[in-house]
Amino acid sequence: MTPPRALLRQMFDAAVASAQPALCVPPHLPSPDALNGGRLIVIGAGKASAAMARAVEDHWTGPPDSLQGLVVTRYGYGAACERIEIVEAAHPVPDRAGFAAAERLLAYVAGLRENDFVLALISGGGSALLPLPAPGLTFEHKQALNAALLRSGATIAEMNCVRRHLSAIKGGRLAAACPARMLTLVLSDVPGDDPVDIASGPTVADPTTCADALDILRRHAIEVPAEVRALLESGRGETVKPGDQRLARNEVRVIAAPQQALEAAAVVAQNAGYAPLILGDAIEGEAREVGTVLAGIARQAALHGQPIAPPCVILSGGETTVTVRGTGRGGRNVECLLACAVALAGQPRVHALMGDTDGVDGIEETAGALIGPDTLERGRALGLKARDALANNDGHGFFGALGDAVVTGPTRTNVNDFRAILIER
Structure with a gap:
């Protein structure tokens, strides 16, 4: 024995092998016919996102020049890709590389064409890897808050609720900025497998509110700068809500889970x-x-x-x-x-x-x-x-x-x- x-x-x-992107990504790839003359644009964030991008390249059967993209992952978690750019950044406490990658990713999707097809590859760790702050906040605000959340005892759902409402890219904002069709493939690392809590849901509508975020900060006695509290109290940090027409062309699939x-x-x-x-x-x-x-x-x-x-x-x-x-x-x-x-x-x-x-x-x-x-x-x-x-x-x-x-x-x-x-x- x-x-x-x-x-x-x-x-x-x-357990680890069962959730490898090489197994779970290929069955969900769009067919080349679905592009209708457009491009397949791959974006993503998370610890698994580079391996997911590699799985896309390995199994894409359309013309090679129809595929391109930009993905951010944790240092050491990259994968060799030819047409999809892989950027590495810090996790769990974000760094400037993640900040710059998030800026690029948001600008990238905003510049796409309506007939493009966007494949968003999202996995755990994306919250720290996309630390683009909401207007009025600084990168240092996000960095300090992330460290405080990690030490507070808050659940992952609570941490990501706060992060979404202080972000320029999470809580559906990345998808809302994109004029093209989008299919989001998600590897779940959260209890309950709710896509809004995975990487703080950059392409997913968010039913939670700024008031919810404030309540989490209060219950866990997390001190925040005056700028952070003011943004939440004013409601300026509200996320993209269910039913928002900017997300009408986005489908979300959880393709691997605990x-x-x-x-x-x-x-x-x-x-x-x-x-x-x-x-x-x-x-x-x-x-x-x-x-x-x-x-x-x-x-x-x-x-x-x-x-x-x-x-x-x-x-x-x-x-x-x-x-x-x-x-x-x-x-x-x-x-x-x-x-x-x-x-x-x-x-x-x-x-x-x-x-x-x-x-x-x-x-x-x-x-x-x-x-x-x-x-x-x-x-x-x-x-x-x-x-x-x-x-x-x-x-x-x-x-x-x-x-x-x-x-x-x-x-x-x-x-x-x-x-x-x-x-x-």
């Missing part, structure tokens, strides 16, 4: 003789609290065979949050996993892997980590206290010292967090 750690890694790799990644992992578990149980693909909450709850479920399964009997694997996805109070290296998946390990307290026969399918947990170039029954004991042997590391938001430091980090490099996809708890017979 495959060792638990190796099997957990196989499940994670299968559920399919969990199902791919479940197949690997089943083939290895472990019964899979998918708890859900949209689990949210404070990472350490989710980890504690998952540990309780795993302990019940190990001791009492409920809600599933060993040998089994308990799978879940979604996106937890971390309210940063310490000075550690962060990472919501490793924080969730460390809390799980603490709560399990060395429970025999229980192993787990938690990681981000984009290969980056927080700001570390590490996807996540693994635990087993001996994790806390091995930590103590090195002078590491798991509870202290958790209090300091230093999951990456703890697991890195143990050699238990999961490092994938750029996966060039993004379907959110992956959590697997394996319980041996």
